[in-house]
Amino acid sequence: MKLLDISWPISAAITSYKDRYIVKIEPLKEFEKDGVRESMIELTSHTGTHVDAPAHFLRDGKTIDHVELERFAGSCVVLDLMDVTDAITDERLEEHDGEIADEDIVLFKTTNSLIAATDPFNPHFVYLHESGARYLVEKGVKAVGIDYLGIERGDPSHATHTILLEAGIAIIEGLRLAHVEPGEYPFMCLPLNVIGADAAPARAVLLIE
Amino acid sequence: MKLLDISWPISAAITSYKDRYIVKIEPLKEFEKDGVRESMIELTSHTGTHVDAPAHFLRDGKTIDHVELERFAGSCVVLDLMDVTDAITDERLEEHDGEIADEDIVLFKTTNSLIAATDPFNPHFVYLHESGARYLVEKGVKAVGIDYLGIERGDPSHATHTILLEAGIAIIEGLRLAHVEPGEYPFMCLPLNVIGADAAPARAVLLIE
Numbered sequence: 001m002k003l004l005d006i007s008w009p010i011s012a013a014i015t016s017y018k019d020r021y022i023v024k025i026e027p028l029k030e031f032e033k034d035g036v037r038e039s040m041i042e043l044t045s046h047t048g049t050h051v052d053a054p055a056h057f058l059r060d061g062k063t064i065d066h067v068e069l070e071r072f073a074g075s076c077v078v079l080d081l082m083d084v085t086d087a088i089t090d091e092r093l094e095e096h097d098g099e100i101a102d103e104d105i106v107l108f109k110t111t112n113s114l115i116a117a118t119d120p121f122n123p124h125f126v127y128l129h130e131s132g133a134r135y136l137v138e139k140g141v142k143a144v145g146i147d148y149l150g151i152e153r154g155d156p157s158h159a160t161h162t163i164l165l166e167a168g169i170a171i172i173e174g175l176r177l178a179h180v181e182p183g184e185y186p187f188m189c190l191p192l193n194v195i196g197a198d199a200a201p202a203r204a205v206l207l208i209e
Numbered sequence: 210m211k212l213l214d215i216s217w218p219i220s221a222a223i224t225s226y227k228d229r230y231i232v233k234i235e236p237l238k239e240f241e242k243d244g245v246r247e248s249m250i251e252l253t254s255h256t257g258t259h260v261d262a263p264a265h266f267l268r269d270g271k272t273i274d275h276v277e278l279e280r281f282a283g284s285c286v287v288l289d290l291m292d293v294t295d296a297i298t299d300e301r302l303e304e305h306d307g308e309i310a311d312e313d314i315v316l317f318k319t320t321n322s323l324i325a326a327t328d329p330f331n332p333h334f335v336y337l338h339e340s341g342a343r344y345l346v347e348k349g350v351k352a353v354g355i356d357y358l359g360i361e362r363g364d365p366s367h368a369t370h371t372i373l374l375e376a377g378i379a380i381i382e383g384l385r386l387a388h389v390e391p392g393e394y395p396f397m398c399l400p401l402n403v404i405g406a407d408a409a410p411a412r413a414v415l416l417i418e
Contacts, residue, residue, distance in 0.1 A: 003278040011404040021237070021249075025403065028230070028253060036367070037264055037407035039254040040230075044237060046247055048402075055246055069212040069414060158245070190399040190412035193257075194234065195220040198246035203399035203412075205278060 003205040004185075006107075008048035008149075008174045010201070013118040016047065017149045023047055045199040046149070049174040051191040054165040056198040057158050061165060064200045065193055071143055071170040076105035076187035076206070078180055084110055087129035087153075093136070105143040105187050106136065112148035113178040127152050130159035137167040145172035145189075145204070175204060212414040213394075215316075217257035217358075217383045219410070222327040225256065226358045232256055254408040255358070258383040260400040263374040265407040266367050270374060273409045274402055280352055280379040285314035285396035285415070287389055293319055296338035296362075302345070314352040314379075314396050315345060321357035322387040336361050339368035346376040354381035354398075354413070384413060 008014070014023050024042040031037050045064075046052075051072060054061025079096050081088060088108060093100075100106055110126040125148040136144055144151065144164060151171055152160035164171055172189055191202035217223065223232050233251040240246050254273075255261075260281060263270025288305050290297060297317060302309075309315055319335040334357040345353055353360065353373060360380055361369035373380055381398055400411035 001279070001283065003282060005278060005402065007402045009274065009402050009404050025406065031264075031268055036266055039403075039406050039408075040251065041254060041403060041406070041410075042249065042251040044247060044249055055240075057245055059240055065218065069214060069412075070210070073212060074210065188397060188399070190397070190414065192401070192410055192412060193214065193216045193218050194248075194250060195218050197234065197248050197250070199248070201250075201401055203401055205399065 002208045004180065004208050005205055006175050006177055006180060007203045008117055008176055010043065010048045014048055015117060015119055015121055015149065017121065019121045043201060045194065045197050047201050049204050050199050050201050051189065052161070052165070052171040052173065052199045053197065056165070057161045058165055064191055064197045065195045067170065069190065072172065072189035074103070074105060074142070074187065075101065075184065076107055077184050078107045078109050078177060078182045080182035081108050081110045081126070084126050087127055088132045089129045090131040090135035093132050100139050100141065102140045104141050105145065106141050107145040107175060107177065108147060109177040109180060109182055110147055112146070113176055117176065125150065125153065128160050130163060133160045133163040136169065137163060141169060143170035143172060145175050147175045147177045149174050172202070172204060180206065211417045213389065213417050214414055215384050215386055215389060216412045217326055217385055219252065219257045223257055224326060224328055224330055224358065226330065228330045252410060254403065254406050256410050258413050259408050259410050260398065261370070261374070261380040261382065261408045262406065265374070266370045267374055273400055273406045274404050276379065278399065281381065281398035283312070283314060283351070283396065284310065284393065285316055286393050287316045287318050287386060287391045289391035290317050290319045290335070293335050296336060297341045298338040299340040299344035302341050309348050309350065311349045313350050314354065315350050316354040316384060316386065317356060318386040318389060318391055319356055321355070322385055326385065334359065334362065337369050339372060342369045342372040346372060346378065350378060352379035352381060354384050356384045356386045358383050381411070381413060389415065
């Protein structure tokens with residue numbers, strides 16, 4: 001079994017959502033001086049590849065430590081959406097209807113994956129339209145993943161997030177899929193178990209033979 | 210498929226090695242004020258469940274982003290070492306010789322798992338003696354995991370770490386195994402992909418039917 005990493009590399013140069021926060025990675029102990037290396041890492045719950053918990057946008061939503069890990073593990077389909085230039089709508093998803101099974105984890109491979117992981121934040125990223133979110137709720141998927149640091153764009157009502165989270169669909173943001181062939185894979189994404197947090201940084205992989 | 214979480218919960222109250230560092234988790238955005246929740250997380254590369262990279266103790270050792278993820282995924286055996294009161298020596302491991310297969314990931318279930326995850330650091334934790342480390346190198350295991358925040362104790366030469374890391378054996382520290390029956394399981398541990406880091410926080414699970 002091989003693991004294909006689809007996670008966003010974490011560094012002090014990492015892109016952050018709307019360029020709001022800076023990740024700090026600093027040595028606490030250095031080999032030359034201390035004979036050992038240790039580091040301090042300061043990041044946000046939404047840095048790089050991460051899982052949003054319902055508490056991110058819902059008043060009484062579960063925090064990440066209460067979301068079942070099985071939500072982020074199992075059969076997944078990577079959809080080829082490289083031809084979408086703006087929003088992933090219900091119509092665009094209907095073109096892939098036959099590829100999406102009940103209880104699937106659906107990952108969107110878009111041109112977002114061509115943006116370098118340390119580029120300034122790109123406000124024109126491809127996002128999931130609320131009609132697409134409703135479509136996925138009806139399909140009964142268990143999680144949705146996108147290859148940028150957000151899944152919706154400039155919607156003050158946060159409809160896409162709210163529709164998915166209220167339906168108990170997990171949201172995985174910050175994937176990297178440029179090197180991945182669209183298709184079906186076993187998938188696993190493990191977020192850090194941060195008690196009471198609205199989200200947590202995670203590592204995500206596809207399992208290949 | 211069910212996932213059995215064996216990770217150390219991360220909170221501001223988490224035990225840290227020798228009580229040296231404090232984890233900070235603070236709100237960046239709050240629901241009542243901002244309509245959304247986001248958090249800042251400050252921790253070290255060795256907080257809670259984490260994977261040591263060779264760069265932790267070896268001058269030219271690989272950093273965590275260069276360690277193959279397959280090292281932390283695959284067949285594992287949880288050894289019942291609840292009767293060990295001090296060091297896990299080669300002699301203690303020989304008692305379990307028939308349970309350890311080539312290329313196994315070996316996890317030690319010890320009385321460390323009975324120490325609460327937020328207790329002050331316990332300097333008397335059960336650890337892997339360098340003779341035990343040599344034994345595991347000879348057995349050809351691919352990773353070793355222990356249920357406390359360190360795998361060796363008060364050895365200024367860091368022999369246990371050095372023996373394992375030089376042999377390319379991954380070290381997973383900070384597991385929680387009180388709720389786990391000893392035996393064989395498929396295992397997966399995914400550390401954050403922190404570029405250039407000596408270690409990284411991780412989530413670890415056992416797969417059960």
